[in-house]
Amino acid sequence: MQELRVKISGFGGQGIILSSYIVGKAAAIFDGKNSSMTQAYGPEARGGACSSQVVISDEEIDYPLVDVANVLIAMSQEAYDKFLPILKKKGILLYDTDLVKEVQIHNEIVAKAIPATRLAEEMGKKIVANIVMLGFATAQTKISSYDAMKSSIKESVPARFIELNMKAFQIGYDYIGD
């Protein structure tokens, strides 16, 4: 497998870092690959720009940072504006339709949109927007197998919210990209 470099970005409080953790764990523990997750955040906890990154590979990972991405997940306009330039040619952009409104898609990348936050709100829990997005990412990219991602989510969220998160994952997975 080709090395995959994934950037997940948004603002503090959206579960951006948890999302990377789940992606990395799916690869390292459940898909039998190597993965390396690193995070960057501002001094403020909520509302500030937040990004995290995962490298997934069959080989040992030397360079752990993502300054060129194969997959970019953008959960805010700021995140989109900041990180679109690092997306490789033929890279995949996944973004939240309602949070990233000014989009200039060019034909060198593959762009797929999902109203992840709105879908989560329709479930009654805005907080699972990140899991909806991970379901969408599992269907649209090669970051994880279906089973590995589900197992990783199950092990990474509180027991009483597993069912809710599984539902959110499935909604994202089944969504046909805009």
Next chain:
Amino acid sequence: MKQSNLHGEFFMQGNIACAEAALSAGCRFFGGYPITPASEIAERMAFRLPQVGGSFVQFEDEIASMASILGASWAGVKSMTASSGPGISLMLENIGLGIMMETPCVVVNVQRGSPSTGLPTSWGQSDMMQARFGSHGDYGVIALAPKSPQEYFDLTIVAFNYAEKYRLPVFVTSDAIVGHMTEKVYIPPVDELEIINRKYTNKKPGDYQPYTIEPGQWVSDFAKAGDGYLYHSTGLTHDERGYPDMSEACHIQLVNRLIDKIKMNVDDIILLEERDLDDADVVVVTFGTTARTVVPGINLAKKKGIKVGFLRLITVWPFPEQKIRDLAKHVKGFVVPEINMGQIVLEVERCAGGVLTKSLPHPGGGIHDFKDVAKAIEEVAYAK
């Protein structure tokens, strides 16, 4: 119910792996004060120590924190603290006391951008000379620099072992990258780990002196508190009884031993990772996470036909002087990338005996551009 040490494969953050390693090594006391990017270690220890019958105390500052782990160690418990540059600065006086009283303990410095409060959430490796010379006076020191969460786990165990074996505070000098990096970490069952525990005297209370060095040893054996041994220790220059002795002769003997117990055991203490050194023209000397971020630069230089060797200092202090001297006999030069303005390069240069040594500094908050690494290697390879 006491919950035992973890065992198995985990997707684990570096700082958490460090805390779990401490528990596996038998650490049962943590005294500290929170600071980014080291707080996860304290947080984890606060959660986990009570589960294994240990104690966690958050103190009013780093001065008290460092004092507390010395006290815990003297009470017979393996102890540690964790901080970052600003906190370590406050701890240094008591680290010196720990060195003088020969107190086993572990001090983790998750380095961030410095000086002063610098870049709390970002990267640096600029406390390497602080670890070596930060406290006043002359002494030997041990510092270990992990490059991954797995190694953070492994080296924290090693740090506890060295602390007991050589009786001193041992530094784990990590950084914000590896501290906040999450990767697969395998934690072996505790009985499969090599753990060095405290060596207690087999002498009777009346025959025992706390600083009598037995033949063939570099440090003295401990006595158990509460077992009837008379005990005295001090930061003043002291004799075998642990009593102050202000004579020149006593001072010479003591200071020499604090240095020699490390210097004469470098073969035991120094851990290195070596790649492609045999026919190398240029050797990149690196440590910590920089050893990973410079790899694309090394690969680019190799593609251009340069024979590049790689020497990673897993043990940064004591410095592997002999290794650099040996390499200097057959290489064109060294390149030393580090996230500071040129600290370890001074040591390389000192041992290189005039062989070209190129510093590749970075003040922190980012990492080296791999093209700069490749360019530095080229400059050394094609130097006239």
